[in-house]
Amino acid sequence: MSTGEALARAAQATQVEIPQEARDKARELGWEDGLIELALAKGHSLQVIWQALRAGVDGDRAKEFLQAGQAAIPRDLSWMNVPTEWGIRARPKDPAMGLTIADLMIGTYGDVPDVWTNRSEIARGSFPNPIVEDMGYTIFExxxxxxxxxxxxxxxxxxxxxxxxxxxxxxxxxxxxxxxxxxxxxxxxxxxxxxxxxxxxxxxxxxxxxxxxxxxxxxxxxxxxxxxxxxxxxxxxxxxxxxxxxxxxxxxxxxxxxxxxxxxxxxxxxxxxxxxxxxxxxxxxxxxxxxxxxxxxxxxxxxxxxxxxxxxxxxxxxxxxxxxxxxxxxxxxxxxxxxxxxxxxxxxxxxxxxxxxxxxxxxxxxxxxxxxxxxxxxxxxxxxxxxxxxxxxxxxxxxxxxxxxx
Amino acid sequence: MAANPATEATLDLSWLDLYDDATSAEPGKKGLTLKEINLGRYADSARGAGDMTYRMRGAIPRPGAQRFGPNYQSKADVWAENCLMLYEEATQRQWSSARDIPWDTLEPLPDELERAMCQLATMLTEVEFIAGDVPGQWMPFVSAQDFEAGLFLMTQIMDEARHTDVxxxxxxxxxxxxLAQGAGLGLRTLIEARDFTEMSVLMHVQAEGFVQSMFRMGELIGQTEADKRIFRMSAQDESRHLAFGVMHLKYVLDTEPERREEIHHYLDKAEGDAAGGGSGDVTFPPVFEALCILLGGGVDKFDEGLQKFLLLRKRQINEYVHRLTVAGLGDRRQRLGPLMAQFLDPA
Missing domain, CATH: 1.10.620.20 (Ribonucleotide Reductase, subunit A)
Structure with a gap:
């Protein structure tokens, strides 16, 4: 990037309002002051920066990443390997009825617990996030x-x-x-x-x-x-x-x-x-x-x-x-x-x-x-x-x- | 009219001649719809005061009827001018996730694509689950004076059940x-709503609008014919929910313009919550990454997918603002938070 382009982008960056939530998250992750502005000046969109913050990219990694001039944002992809039951291939038992919810009662996905303990809207069988708000359900039995x-x-x-x-x-x-x-x-x-x-x-x-x-x-x-x-x-x-x-x-x-x-x-x-x-x-x-x-x-x-x-x-x-x-x-x-x-x-x-x-x-x-x-x-x-x-x-x-x- | 207990020897029949206007609704081209029976003293335009019972609009009040607790007394609180049509459309367009999706067209996908599709489906089954609970929460408060709005919400509950299951x-x-549970998807704001209009603008207009914009990119996201059909069929349903929300908001702003600032207040909160992504937030990292992989066509095409994801966000935000403008809330454009405003096209 030429100096002129960098300055132009920096000027553009100053016009982007950085939400307080992003600043708070950056501080929480140890991002140095001015790093968000630097990322904007280097041409990253606010959305891409926000995705990095939401993904938990810490300050050192962000700085290293920006200094290296990488174009892509860091990926997490840990969700790909959460320990849920994998390899499920539900098939219709009765072709006339099609693929029914009865056909989904396979393995752990078919376990309807006597007492359900999760207070969030988690889909039964998915991997729970440990920190979620209580959604106010009252029937668990x-x-x-x-x-x-x-x-x-x-x-x-x-x-x-x-x-x-x-x-x-x-x-x-x-x-x-x-x-x-x-x-x-x-x-x-x-x-x-x-x-x-x-x-x-x-x-x-x-x-x-x-x-x-x-x-x-x-x-x-x-x-x-x-x-x-x-x-x-x-x-x-x-x-x-x-x-x-x-x-x-x-x-x-x-x-x-x-x-x-x-x-x-x-x-x-x-x-x-x-x-x-x-x-x-x-x-x-x-x-x-x-x-x-x-x-x-x-x-x-x-x-x-x-x-x-x-x-x-x-x-x-x-x-x-x-x-x-x-x-x-x-x-x-x-x-x-x-x-x-x-x-x-x-x-x-x-x-x-x-x-x-x-x-x-x-x-x-x-x-x-x-x-x-x-x-x-x-x-x-x-x-x-x-x-x-x-x-x-x-x-x-x-x-x-x-x-x-x- | 006193309805007294009758015995073998007595005949009351006081209910027999309570009215003298004979009503004969005629079926139209689409059969006998709610529109055809919306006539005379039974029409929504003839709506009288509510009475906190479940007396259907146009029925003769029963002396001594017990109240059932508070419900909305003003039509504007729950009404949308298109709810009659939307109800009938919903009944005509019910579909079956078991039989209307070509499940036999599914074929094994590369692992990363299957995982990305499953992550997206995990998030969507969660979102649709809440989307059924939310109208359910408000149904008891919809007066039978405005029963068509209630009927529509009951079709929505059915639609959302089907989406949850599909x-x-x-x-x-x-x-x-x-795969991984969603968190911070902005769904709490929907269940937290303490007013029907607040609920409707957040769920119907914002959350379902965002989901609808995404479903309409289903041709790019879906990897198989079955996936694409799921998005198309679901989008058809979401269109109705969205149309109800837009027209409800319009009705409120037309008839109670003093509520404008109050409604902005709800949107300020919802746009700020969920990390600026609004309700049904697709910027939640596993969903964001899954979408980038699906839109790009693989992990190695993540950056290509990212560009398409940014287009999706742009589409979501611009369509959202357009819908608000149609409803009469065009000034929302000036009040969007920065994480949404970054995608807004010039007016």
């Missing part, structure tokens, strides 16, 4: 959240995705009698709100769960996405056929879910709702008034089955790992059943279903009889679902029992 | 593995 089925269910949820805008035949809708249309709309107003609320509720718990249970978080993300779709699909149906949105949903059940102080409590409460709703929507043909609603309820039931499968297996796993927490679950089930029973007795909840099941307000007695049968089935299936989770609920809440017989 | 898959699919 596998027994509280985990179910093995979350691994296949995640990929199934993606495979089974549907789109309300185009997968439902909106052009097929035909006018319904006033009472029936209003009943559809009231039922779906309630369900749209429940789905939106539950999606928001699950969402709020995501940041609590640490990376150790990555696959579970991925699965919960599909639940949240499903609930978004249910909420908007129900709203669309309510606004597509001469009706509108009716009275907002009762708040008792959702409030008790919102009040949950821990993930197991939340999951126990939502077990009750998700079991009941699965039974309801899987019998959607009985209250659907047209092909579109039948399709809609079938889609929803398929999604809700995945949620229920998770609940059953999580509960079973938790009770196996933490048997001393078995009786505690009765407290949560009791609260949830009580609120649900109260809501089932609400006319804006029960009457629309009775009208739909009876095919009109004139046949509401028949509809009520069918609703009683359906409510009984919901309760029976719920108790059976609990049994699958190895939980025997000896006495359901009296209010729910009463509501099921009303 | 980069993990990439690291474990070609004879490699995960």
């Amino acid at each position: 596998k027994a509280l959240v985990w179910a093995d089925c979350c691994i296949p269910l995640y990929e199934e949820a993606i495979r089974d995705r549907w789109v309300s805008a185009t997968d439902l035949n909106w052009n097929s809708l035909e006018p319904l009698p006033h009472d029936i249309e209003r009943a559809v709309c009231q039922f779906l107003t309630e369900q749209s709100e429940r789905a939106y609320f539950t999606g928001a509720l699950w969402s709020g718990w995501l940041p609590e769960i640490s990376y150790g249970f990555l696959e579970l978080k991925l699965f919960l993300s599909t639940i949240i996405y499903d609930l978004a779709r249910h909420s908007e699909a129900f709203r669309k149906r309510a606004l597509a056929n001469g009706g509108g949105l009716g009275l907002q949903a009762p708040t008792d059940f959702s409030r008790v879910a919102k009040e949950a102080r821990s993930f197991p409590e939340l999951a126990a409460i939502l077990f009750v709702q998700d079991s009941m709703l699965y039974t309801l929507f899987s019998h959607g043909d009985e209250f659907a008034q047209n092909e579109l609603e039948r399709d809609l309820y079938r889609f929803v039931a398929r999604d809700r089955k995945r949620m229920l499968d998770y609940h059953i297996e999580r509960m079973k796993h938790m009770l196996f790992k933490l048997p001393d927490r078995r009786d505690e679950q009765n407290l949560y089930f009791n609260k949830a059943e009580s609120r649900m029973g109260k809501e089932w007795l609400d006319p804006a909840v029960s009457e629309p279903l009775a009208i739909l099941l009876g095919r009109g307000v004139d046949h509401i007695d028949e509809g009520r009889r069918k609703l009683r049968d359906l409510r009984k089935l919901q309760v029976d299936n719920y108790l059976a679902d609990l049994q699958k989770a190895t939980f025997v609920r000896k006495h359901i809440n009296g209010r729910l029992e009463q509501a099921a017989q009303a | 980069f993990r898959k990439r690291a474990l699919a070609n004879g490699g593995g995960l």
